[in-house]
Structure formats: C-alpha cells, structure tokens
Amino acid sequence: MLCREQKPWYFIPAVIGSDNVTAMERKILCLLLVLPTVVSYCHQGVNCHLPNCFCQTYFHPLDRHIIPQMVYFGFDDGVREHALPSLDQLFGEPRKNPNGCPLSVTFYVSGDNTNYGILKDFYNRGYELAAHSVTHGHITNARRLKEEAENQRNNIVTKVPGVTKAAVTGWRSPYLLTAGDAQVDVLKDLGYTYDISLTYTKKKLDNLNPWPLTLDYGWPFKCLIPPCVNHRHPGFWEVPVNAMRDYSDEDNCAYFDTCKNETETVQETHEYIMNNFLSHYNGNKAPFGIHMHVGWFKRSENLKAMDRAIDDMLSHKGVYIINVKQVIEWMKNPKNLTELDDFHPWTCFKDREKSNTMTSSEILLLLFVVAALVLYIYIMVKWLKFRKK
DSSP, rough: OOOSSOOOOOSHHHHHHHGGHHHHHHHHHHHHHHHHHHHHHHOOOTBBBBTTOOOOOOOOOSGGSSOOOEEEEEEESSOOGGGGHHHHHHHHOOOOTTTOOBBEEEEEEEEETTTTHHHHHHHHHTTEEOOOOOOEEEEEESSHHHHHHHHHHHHHHHHHOOOOOOGEEEOOOGGOOOHHHHHHHHHHHHHHOEEOOOEESSSSTTOOOOOOOOETOOOOOOOOOSSSSSEEEEEEEEEEEEEEOOSSSSESSTOOOSSSOOOOOOOHHHHHHHHHHHHTTTTTTTOOEEEEEEGGSSHHHHHHHHHHHHHHTSTTTEEEEEOOHHHHHHHHHOOOOGGGOOGGGGGHHHHHHHHSOOOHHHHHHHHHHHHHHHHOOOOOHHHHHHHHH
C-alpha cells in the first residue's frame, strides 16, 4: 500500500518532507521498505534447503503424479486393552503398503490411563510413540511445557522396553493449545524434532491444505489458537493439523472424531472419510492426517466405516499409511513412487532394526579383529624390545 504513487505517505514524508518527494525517491524508499520482507521470505532452494529447511507451500516441488499419497493416523491420549481388537483389525495383517511393509500409525501418549505394556507391542510392530503430556492439562508456558514434555518422554522410555530417548521425537499439545514461540524453543532444547499442534482450516472441501514445513520463517498461516509461532526456529518441523471438512462440508473438524455435525450411518461416515481423502489425492497430494482418539471405535458402525475406508484408500495407486515420523523423513528426502521400495525409512520395521544393529556373527567378527590387532601390537612391542637388546 505504501508503494502507490498517490498520497498519503504516512511516515516517509516525515523523513524527507511530503512536498519534496519525487517519483524516483518514492521508488527508492519503497524498495528499502519492501526489501527486508523479501529477504526474510522463504524461498526453497535459495534461502531454504533440504533436509533441514522446507518452505510453506500448497504445491510440492515434485510433480503430483509421482508423489505418494501419504496417510497418517495420529491417536491422542491413553491406550488401554479394549482398543487392541479395533487396532488389530484396522492396521494389522494382512494389510500392507505398496512396498510390502505393514501399515504404521502414531500414538501421542498422555501419562494417565495408559497401559505401557501395550505400547511395547505397538513399538515392536513399527508404530511411532510420541508425547502428549503427563497430565493432559492446559500447557501455555515454557516451564510447564518443559516439565510435561520431559517427564512424559521419560515415562515412555522407562516403561516401554527397547524405546530410546532418540526414538521419541514428536510432541502434540493437549487441546492443541500451545506456548507459542516458547513451545518450539523448549521442544528443541529437549531434543524433539517436530510438533503437531498448530491447526490449519480451509473453507471448502475442494480447497488445498499446506504441506508440512520447518519453522525457519515462523508459522506463516492464520493463528487459530493463540499464542502462535511468530519467530524463526531453524530446522524444527511443524506438521499442520489440517482440519477435515464435515460430512455436509459446512464446518471444520480439527479432530476427525469431534465434528459438530456428526454422521449417523456407516455410509455417511465412510463418505466423510473418503471425501476428505480424495480432496488430498485429487488435489495437491499433501499428507492426509486423521487426528483422533481410539475410543471412537467403540461404536461398531464407526469401526466398519473406517475398515471400509482403509481398504478403499489402499486401493488407490501410491497410497501409503505410515506414521508421522516417516512422513517427515520423506519430506527431508523426497522420493518418487518408483523409488519407495528401497527408501530406508519406509522399509519394514524389522529390516530397519536389523540394519541398525549388529548380528551375532558380526559381533564375533569384530571381536576377532580386535583380538588379532591386540596380538599384533603385543608381538611388535616384544620384537622391538628384542632388537634393542
């Protein structure tokens, strides 16, 4: 607005006098005003480079026809025994992704009402375990966030055998209420690599959703639940909570299972899921997130609808149901559909574990080499002593 030729110019005339501003001076001042904004704007491949930086966008640099359609489930809160049959039915055998590996999901675990023995089984299947606080309260300041994020990760690491601190890298705020910029600072200091708490909504089903991004240039979208992120946080990933549109396309549902306009039948629920999925699949291929609670499956009609929807989604070419950490790994190193069979972060969990650990034969070989080296050094020392005599 300041760069128009007509008056008024509010603060620039105070510098050089409103009656003496020439057209050239106006252009120069306009450039000086706009330049900081241009320089601070994210330009992929210019001032933002993968794997540590990805700009806000509705269109991924890869052609949409060769991009896999990533679908991820993010389950919040505690997990108890009653959830197992539903989860086994939906995500267990014999369902597979196109690369032949099992489906994977993410659990944002709160401290209360959780059976950590069940989480051990989930982790062994290749599911992602992430943190969702200990108390599930309103966390709006740095001190409280540090306490909740650190203690809940410790809960997971100490109570789920085999899970390391480095494996728990994701955080979701209860009620999607954040501590703003302090949230990112605290999470980075604790070693978390991504947050999935900031909400994005669209006005119509056919509108596009943004891709995950790093916060190198702050949160570029409308702040729906203040405080939000305004400052730069290089290298820290934010996965937008892309709200779904309800069955009638009249309202947004930040959480999949909390729409004001609820569905009543299996058919309506199935259409609700598939309509939102197809808006991604036929749109910009941005990852399709289903943010929800396991308790929603207690209603048999809901379970039937989701069961049908998962089959329908997987029937489409290039659809992968993966966890959020796997989504981010793809974002860091994008691969087209023909390269995914060998994409290590998406390979079967046992294969990934195997490649990261030594077999017994490899350990024996290493010990043999070390022993041989020690023996060689011992012989050389003895020989040098003998020559000196």
